[in-house]
Amino acid sequence: MLNTAPNPQAPEAPILAAAAGYTPTRRPVWFMRQAGRSLPEYRKVREGISMLDSCFMPELLAEITLQPVRRHDVDAAILFSDIVVPLKAAGVDVEIVPGRGPVMGQAIENASDVEKLPILDKDVAEVAEGIGIIREELNQQQTLIGFAGAPFTLASYLVEGGPSKNHEKTKAMMHAEPATWHKLMERLVPTIVQFLKVQVAAGVQAMQLFDSWAGFLSDRDYREFVLPYSEQILAEMEGIPRIHFGVTTGELLASMSEAGSEVMGVDWRVPMDVAAKRIAERSGAKVLQGNLDPAILFAGESVIRAEVERICGEADRAIAEGLATGHIFNLGHGVLPNTDPEAITRAVEIIHEF
Template identity: 60%
Template sequence: MSTQQSPPDSLAGSAFLRACRRQPVPHTPVWFMRQAGRALPEYRALREGTGMLESCFRPDMVTEITLQPVRRFGVDAAILFSDIVVPLKAVGVDLDIVAGVGPVMAQPFRTTADLPPRLEGVPQVTQAVQQLVGELGTTPLIGFAGAPFTLASYLVEGGPSKDQRRTKALMYGDPVLWHVLMERLADITLAFLRVQADAGASAVQLFDSWVGVLPAQDYRTYVQPHSARILAGVGESHPDVPRIHFGVGTGSTPTQESNSWTAEAPASA
């Protein structure tokens, strides 16, 4: 790893990217996963009358919403306004985000016939990222994608679930089909993160909303290889783009498991 220091007033010299490279920082960089959202009155005004998924596929709206918390709070990084299920929608999965409920699938996953297609590209996201890079200047942009386990849970459950009962039933009862699904979702997620990195995102994050329901051993067996492949794939195609791996509810994971959770990403937050 290079020890050369970048000017503090440059993108590479930002506190966030310096922290990703494990270099000294002038202050602890701060950003919030949901910093662009309902807490902001300007967000609510802009989103009025526009559905969540529609918002995620409108480049000008994505750009404005992503910029709002940067303007208001001066956070150290912007994170792309998106949703975990955007890549599924992009490949043609029939789903919607229902107010007060969350993502709901028209047809839950049951067999290989229900496998989503591979992702070829998302021009709306490419345009939004390019616009944001031009607007943000020396503020880094973090790209974003949901991890395969969380995507699988929505597909299998048909919507949000607190206990992931159907997901676990598939995982334990038919591990071959489970891994086929996870491999396809890993392909989609890797392609989605590469779209963002290609367009100029400074870093990317793999976000796992539901993985905290699993014990560490099940995570290593059923999930970690697929998430690790995504992070490694981004590293191969974009070696200078830091990768962040975050799972909700994983704080109690024993220290000796930390390498499994980070999947050897060069930076974590």
């Protein structure tokens, strides 16, 4: 159980308090992909509207962002967006194909293609307007988290032309044409930074850098080809709580923690206390975020409660041992589309008991 004695210096919002290393008034929780296909109200408002179009419609993106906060009593809204939104805003030919994912009009194959890649250097008014609408509804205890895809994940989509199971073209470019790879990463960094700065200027209170595909890399390759660019992005965003998360990145946690975030997301494959030790040994104690297996939400209340208790216990032990400075509860990835919304609501209630 958390010690919830009031601290006059702590931010009022539980997530901001936890991210700053204070004890929050309750254990904060939000879920990746909490705004999405698991909610009937989401499916209703998105009917007949493409994913990317939704991200550029201020009132709609605000409504979708706010739906899970109203329904589940989570402690944060995560901005409804997609990893490729900054690319689209910059002028890249990209569409999200239902059942497949982001697909590029033309893949990047060589240095010449990299030089032609547009860079986002302007405001994204639709996103900024949507953030303003969201902030008007959220109260002082609720946090709005901004979001951007990390450069490796964006680069992989660009090089592969779309989703990939093996990332063979991406890895081939990294190793056979390293100069081209580094030029591509250098060109992506300002687009990602600008997209995040647009969000912060509009009212986002924290941010998550999400590296979907980094788990396909070895630690050696991650450190050489990815880490320097994630470091640059997070350094540019100093001043608000920064969360860094990747999927299947248990073996990369120590290196990812060097990128500079205050909060490290942990997927469900690594126990929280084990993750805390890996992170602390490399970068010092940080706030942990995670890490319930999304599939557990299908297993019934007694299983959910047991898993929540285990995860909170692991995180609290890490805090007590000085290996972590706080805990924000989350899933170890995103809410699965067929999840019962009532199971999500009940999980939040259980988490707040701990």
